[in-house]
Amino acid sequence: MKVGFIGTGSMGSLLIEAFIQSGALLPEQIRVSNRSPEKAQKLAKQHPGLTVCSSNTETASQSDLFFLCVKPLEFKTVISEIKDQLEARQIAISITSPVQLIHLESTLxxxxxxxxxxxxxxxxxGASLCMYGSRIKEEDRQLIESLLSYISRPLEILESHTRITSDFSSCGPAFLSLFMEKWIDAAVEMTGIDRKTLNALAGEMLLGTGKLLTEEGFSPEQLQERVAVPGGITAQALTLLESNLNGLFYQLIQTTHDKYEEDLAKLDAAFGFTINRPRY
Incomplete structure (x- = not known):
């Protein structure tokens, strides 16, 4: 199987690295193209055997399955460029959340x-959130999820839940990292402890907490109950956090959805759609 990647920016290159490191794909199976050719050439030097194509059309036409790893407002241009070179048997996979399946199926x-x-x-x-167009057959779904299972837990979701699920699976690491960064900053300043130690402790804590939630079946509420003794230090600190975080996560969701809907409206216009969608 030949797998293509149109766009080798942050997420495109991450997927390529993950698939190769996990053994899901050999470099010889991979075709790439990028707006900045030097980025694609760098990947080829790191992974001998990987093919750098001269155009997006070449990448798409030479792949059984290809990932579209470009920014939302670049999609219409890329789609227009490659659509006439594609066959019904091929699979195009977008990794860009505002791009809708209907946008792709109406054009490709x-x-x-x-x-x-x-x-x-x-x-x-982590998870890979999966959504499938109407032409995808069961064997196609199994192929995609088998590939993704090398690097993640594939999880099929409703496309209408793209943004909120992405907040947790894709944006979540950055949100939690900011929380950790601010907590560590305060600890270093107030106690003099070295940052390296706390970085390591925070990482191990997050890893262990994740296992309690995924492998041991704890809910977030149950974890708090197990750790916080009534009247104890943790319980008092949780009260402080709850009072200060009250309302913050509603603002967080509104912020991510506002940006998503802004991009979605621009994509609808680019693809010629006028659709009234529910907000959440």
Missing amino acids: PCKVAKIIPSITNITGG
Whole structure:
């Protein structure tokens, strides 16, 4: 199987690295193209055997399955460039959340799907959110999820839930990292402890907490109950956090959805759609 990547920016290159490191793909199976050719050439030097194509059309036409790893407002241009070179048997996969399956199916003659990866996939962890177009058959779904299972836990979702699920699986590592950064900053300043120690402790804590939630079946509420003794230090600190965080996460969701809907409206206009969608 030949697998293409149109766009080798942050997430495109991450997926390529993850698939190669996990053994899901050999470099010889991979075709890439990028707006800045030097980025694609760098990947080829790191992974001998990987083919750098001269155009997006070449990448798409030479691949059985290819990932579209470009920014939302670049999509219409890329789609227009490659659509006439595609066959019905091929599978195009968008990793860009505002791009809708209907945008792709209305323009491309091939099968289409959408996945939302996460930076955690480079470790073989985290989820890959999966959505499938109407032309995808069961064997196509199994092929996609088999590939993704090397680097993640594939999870099929409703496309209408793309943004909120992405907040957790894809944006979540950055949100939690900011929380950790501010907590560590305060600890270093107030106690003099070295940052390296706390970085390591925070990482191990997050890893262990993740296992309690995924492998041991704890809910967030149950974890708090197990750790916080009534009247104890943790319980008092949780009260402080709850009072200060009250309302913040509603603002967080509104912020991510506002940006998503802004991009979605621009994509609808670019693809000639006028659709009234529910907000959440």
